[in-house]
Amino acid sequence: MxxxxxxxxxxxxxxxxxxxxxxxxxxxxxxxxxxxxxxxxxxxxxxxxxxxxxxxxxxxxxxxxxxxxxxxxxxxxxxxxxxxxxxxxxxxxxxxxxxxxxxxxxxxxxxxxxxxxxxxxxxxxxxxxxxxxxxxxxxxxxxxxxxxxxxxxxxxxxxxxxxxxxxxxxxxxxxxxxxxxxxxxQKDVPGFLGNRLQYALMREAIALLNEGVASAEDIDTMIKAGIGFKFPIMGPLETIDMAGLDIYYKVSQYLNKDLDKSQEAAPVVETMVHKGDLGLKSGKGFYDYTGTDIKSLMGERIKKLLLLLKDLDYVE
Ligand SMILES: NC(=O)c1ccc[n+]([C@@H]2O[C@H](COP(=O)([O-])OP(=O)(O)OC[C@H]3O[C@@H](n4cnc5c(N)ncnc54)[C@H](O)[C@@H]3O)[C@@H](O)[C@H]2O)c1
Missing domain, CATH: 3.40.50.720 (NAD(P)-binding Rossmann-like Domain)
Structure with missing residues (x-):
């Protein structure tokens, strides 16, 4: 063309x-x-x-x-x-x-x-x-x-x-x-790049919550203050390079078989959807938002994201 x-x-x-x-x-x-x-x-x-x-x-x-x-x-x-x-x-x-x-x-x-x-x-x-x-x-x-x-x-x-x-x-x-x-x-695969990566993480997060390994707050904090904290600077493959392929290889040998491999949406999610617990829009999801001013909650999140945009030089 x-x-x-x-x-x-x-x-x-x-x-x-x-x-x-x-x-x-x-x-x-x-x-x-x-x-x-x-x-x-x-x-x-x-x-x-x-x-x-x-x-x-x-x-x-x-x-x-x-x-x-x-x-x-x-x-x-x-x-x-x-x-x-x-x-x-x-x-x-x-x-x-x-x-x-x-x-x-x-x-x-x-x-x-x-x-x-x-x-x-x-x-x-x-x-x-x-x-x-x-x-x-x-x-x-x-x-x-x-x-x-x-x-x-x-x-x-x-x-x-x-x-x-x-x-x-x-x-x-x-x-x-x-x-x-x-x-x-480069390949038209379902979910493309971003959603495949994001859904892999979400599937594991829901499985860990379901198995009682940690609370919703602690799972989210693990990402926000830990793994996710470095993601704007280093992606997962850069992180493997930093840790060393030998370490990644050893850990994946025992850990991969234990990671969630569900082919279907988690039953807990299905139950929540049927109950109408849809998250922010219904006032309840993994968290209870009763009494929370959703508009100000989202406003605060957007303000923080705007600051990050500036700090990371994504805007002039
Ligand atoms: N919402 C998200 O977070 C998000 C993020 C990334 C991508 N997307 C994708 O973007 C697309 C739109 O999502 P959304 O959340 O904005 O949807 P939405 O339902 O909020 O808005 C869709 C709009 O399209 C209008 N519409 C329907 N048929 C139409 C037609 N034939 N001609 C003109 N207008 C028509 C509807 O009236 C509605 O206002 C979807 O493919 C979605 O997967 C959504």
Whole structure:
């Protein structure tokens, strides 16, 4: 495919992830059109955008004029056709349901210019299967942002079996331009890179809790003040190199066979889901949030993450 520089982007779906994705593009000079089949979601997106921009302004990460410029680069579209008009990239951020995504891509493939890149923010569905629903599968690529997208630096680029290398390069360039950090997932495996690593850790954490090895607080503290504390500086493979492959080899010989290998979701999780204990959104999960102001809890977490972004030089 012949690529032009990506200057205009359409973000389709403005639920949890869409508004933040639009904000990052717009903050970095890209014109964005946002669209949602639910007009209320589209209106709510503007409120979310304003709140998040204010948060960034308060943290000294953006000036008042930059807030206005960013806002003015984001336009609401009243139809899919209007949203994708002249877009060099269309990213779908609609629910994680294969049928919804393939139906949308089949429409997009028909209405978008042949040079328009089509991207999906899927957390782990097959890019290759999605691409099979369209006539130009080479233009479809995974572009997986992490929540909250205004903060988390990394974006996974997932190459489907037929994704054109030129499309991968164009997305890589774009991610650098919007001051994010690209990682390339060269094989379209379920869960890609981030969720595979994260779910391996979560599966073990739940198994340890279930077996009564430690409390939820101590399991989380082990990560926050221990293993996870060094992760922003050293990844797991760098950690093995630091410890020595011989040590890793010896420990894995006795430990690997004892690690959790469940093929299904843990029964305790299934029970909690059926009881409606869904975590923050229901007030109870592994922790009880009764009486906790969830908004301020999340606000505090975001503030700390913003400080980390600065300390780790992910923002100027
Ligand atoms: N929520 C997360 O933490 C997270 C993180 C990373 C990736 N993702 C992925 O991002 C995608 C979106 O997730 P979300 O949490 O933002 O979902 P969401 O349910 O919060 O929002 C989806 C939005 O898409 C809209 N929509 C549905 N069908 C549409 C269509 N055909 N055209 C236009 N709009 C449509 C809905 O009205 C809704 O507002 C999913 O693939 C998800 O796996 C989510």
């Amino acid at each position: 012949v690529m032009t520089e990506i200057k205009k982007v359409a973000v389709i779906g403005t639920g949890t992830m869409g508004p933040g994705i639009a904000q990052v593009f717009a903050r970095n000079g890209i014109t964005v059109r946002i669209f949602d089949i639910d007009s209320e979601k589209l209106s709510e997106a503007r409120i979310t955008l304003d709140n998040n921009l204010e948060l960034f302004r308060q943290a000294g990460l953006i000036t008042e004029p930059e807030v206005s410029e960013t806002r003015s680069r984001i336009q609401n579209a009243s139809s899919l056709d209007e949203a994708v008009e002249e877009a060099n990239l269309v990213i779908e951020v609609i629910p994680e349901v294969m049928e919804l995504k393939t139906a949308l891509f089949a429409d997009l493939d028909k209405i978008c210019d042949p040079g328009t890149i089509l991207a999906t923010n899927t957390s782990g569905l097959s890019i290759t299967t999605m691409a099979a629903a369209i006539e130009k599968p080479e233009r479809l690529v995974g572009m997986h942002w992490w929540n909250p997208p205004i903060i988390i630096p990394v974006i996974e680029i997932i190459k489907g079996e037929k994704t054109d290398d030129a499309v991968v390069r164009a997305i890589d360039n774009l991610i650098r331009k919007i001051k994010k950090v690209p990682v390339l997932v």
